[in-house]
Amino acid sequence: MRAPRLAVIDLARGLAVIAMVIYHLSWDLSWFGFVQWPVAQGFGWRLFAGSIAGSFLFLAGVSLDLAHHEAIRWRAFWRRLATIAAAAAAVSLVTYFAFADSFVRFGILHSIAAASLIALPFARLPSWTVPAAALFFLTLPLWATSSVFDGPLWFWTGLGKTGFASVDYVPVAPWTGVTLAGLSLSKGFRKLGVWQKLSVLGFEGASGKGLRLTGRHSLTIYLLHQPVLYGLVWSAAQVTPELDRAGNAFVRNCTIACQDTYASPSACNSACTCTVDRLKTDGVWEDLNKDPLNQSLRQQMNETYAICLAEPGD
Structure with missing residues (x-):
């Protein structure tokens, strides 16, 4: 029963x-x-x-x-x-x-x-x-x-x-x-x-x-x-295109990929956020979004990422 x-x-x-x-x-x-x-x-x-x-x-x-x-x-x-x-x-x-x-x-x-x-x-x-x-x-x-x-x-x-x-x-x-x-x-x-x-x-x-x-x-x-x-x-x-979805998506996906090599989620998130911020400051981010396969722009992105990853505290 x-x-x-x-x-x-x-x-x-x-x-x-x-x-x-x-x-x-x-x-x-x-x-x-x-x-x-x-x-x-x-x-x-x-x-x-x-x-x-x-x-x-x-x-x-x-x-x-x-x-x-x-x-x-x-x-x-x-x-x-x-x-x-x-x-x-x-x-x-x-x-x-x-x-x-x-x-x-x-x-x-x-x-x-x-x-x-x-x-x-x-x-x-x-x-x-x-x-x-x-x-x-x-x-x-x-x-x-x-x-x-x-x-x-x-x-x-x-x-x-x-x-x-x-x-x-x-x-x-x-x-x-x-x-x-x-x-x-x-x-x-x-x-x-x-x-x-x-x-x-x-x-x-x-x-x-x-x-x-x-x-x-x-x-x-x-x-x-x-x-x-x-x-x-x-x-x-x-209906809210003003949000920086590309930047947020980059940080999210970059952090996930980073953790495959580096164990610290906080360090990876910090490095990826730093990368987007610097690319925007250098005027590269908008061009990269328009032409994501451009090898010169991607090289700049990779170099910026390496610098952010290596910086103390990131």
Whole structure:
């Protein structure tokens, strides 16, 4: 028999969805040059993105325990897994056309599907095995990373160099450990009667109802929100040509390329911003935008970049 739905879980998932929407809107605004926030490279933004992904994976583990602790409900599990896998494939396809080589090869939905398969047996195994498995996956990148896992065949493991950039990359290691941690916590909560105590919370206020509804439809919102947000920001970009989108795009792409060689995002961002500013001051930037393939102008750009990169404090 299926356990009654817990409002607190829907509420938590709804909060994660809201955070996800905020992050993706910020990313879109940065991508189109409306803001100078380092959404793709900044440590705080990366931490924010990681916490959102972790929230969904953690809650997936909680849900696995609540749904299958008495007996594995195979039909429901395979139906849910098929839905998530189909959604993950759709995300990969759409982002392939939108972002080319940076498309989502193994993002949050791929990770949830893989983690669900791996974590499912632990819903019926003794409680002590779950934190041990969680620790195993969480620490894998610390001791199992190897060149054996380099390249496209093993990129999903997270244990090698992928050789590609991606707008969303959530590999099995360490992220499956987060799902197992959620499963472990839920087991503990059941034994201590915490879920029973929390079941009386209904969150019947307007905000509570809204968040619960959002949480119940998190997958649909995930699939639809970014195309809508991206489309709205793109539309706004078409009617505000005064923004220096070329300069912002250069700094963004230059920073990403710089980090392939230099590990510091802040140093790379500083050097790339310096490059654009100096090219504008020297009167080169406008000509470079009109004739981006001009080798003489590109040589000036490269020389300016090298100077900015070498300067102390950049």
